[in-house]
Amino acid sequence: MRYVLALGLAAAALTLQLAESSARRVLARATEAPLEAPSPKTGSVAGVVRSLARLKTRGETSERDLVVHLAPQSGTQVPAAPSEALVVKQVKLQFDPHVLPVQAGTKVAFTNDDSVTHNVFSQEECCKVDRDMAANERAEVAFPKAGVVPIVCRLHPDMSLWVIVLDHPWFTRTEFAKVEGEGEKAYEARFRIDGVPPGTYTLTTWNKKLAAVTQTVTVTADAVMEVALTLDK
Numbered sequence: 001m002r003y004v005l006a007l008g009l010a011a012a013a014l015t016l017q018l019a020e021s022s023a024r025r026v027l028a029r030a031t032e033a034p035l036e037a038p039s040p041k042t043g044s045v046a047g048v049v050r051s052l053a054r055l056k057t058r059g060e061t062s063e064r065d066l067v068v069h070l071a072p073q074s075g076t077q078v079p080a081a082p083s084e085a086l087v088v089k090q091v092k093l094q095f096d097p098h099v100l101p102v103q104a105g106t107k108v109a110f111t112n113d114d115s116v117t118h119n120v121f122s123q124e125e126c127c128k129v130d131r132d133m134a135a136n137e138r139a140e141v142a143f144p145k146a147g148v149v150p151i152v153c154r155l156h157p158d159m160s161l162w163v164i165v166l167d168h169p170w171f172t173r174t175e176f177a178k179v180e181g182e183g184e185k186a187y188e189a190r191f192r193i194d195g196v197p198p199g200t201y202t203l204t205t206w207n208k209k210l211a212a213v214t215q216t217v218t219v220t221a222d223a224v225m226e227v228a229l230t231l232d233k
């Protein structure tokens with residue numbers, strides 16, 4: 001009887017040991033496994049935009065720039081604006097780029113890459129600025145509120161910049177190009193916005209010359225929503 005009991009205890013101890021070592025193995029495997037953060041599934045919106053109006057597509061201050069953005073209609077959580085400043089150069093007596101979409105809260109770092117003095121000037125309530133820029137100088141300007149902010153250089157009247165400030169990060173800047181072989185007035189721009197959380201959005205366009213159009217789009221995970229738009233003056 002004592003022998004059987006001893007055998008039973010030994011078996012129990014062995015079982016416990018086995019269970020423990022297998023638990024350790026599981027733990028070891030879990031620790032060794034690469035850390036894969038579950039990335040939320042997103043979708044894309046892509047499309048082609050045509051202009052019925054004639055556009056100037058050459059030169060630094062042409063009308064070719066087109067901003068397309070997606071304002072969430074409900075519930076979509078908007079991530080914080082990037083902490084890193086976006087750079088706008090003052091170079092060859094122009095602002096480069098000429099059109100800049102940013103998320104509200106983003107800072108823009110202006111750099112004067114010319115050998116002459118420039119200036120950064122805006123009268124908009126959100127972001128009043130009047131700052132002279134010596135050669136090689138850098139100055140940061142914050143854009144805290146959504147809106148269209150025209151900026152000029154008071155020393156060179158031809159220098160201009162449009163900052164398109166948006167409440168969200170789902171935007172892109174693209175360019176119109178003349179479409180060959182389709183008559184003189186055919187202009188087309190293609191765009192694609194990736195990383196959009198599933199949901200319903202209001203797609204809106206911005207161009208210096210063309211009237212804005214809006215369209216409701218529904219984004220689903222792992223899919224590309226195709227859009228075709230036509231703009232006019």
Ligand SMILES: [Cu+2]
Pocket residue numbers: 093117118119153154155156159
């Ligand atoms: Cu200037």
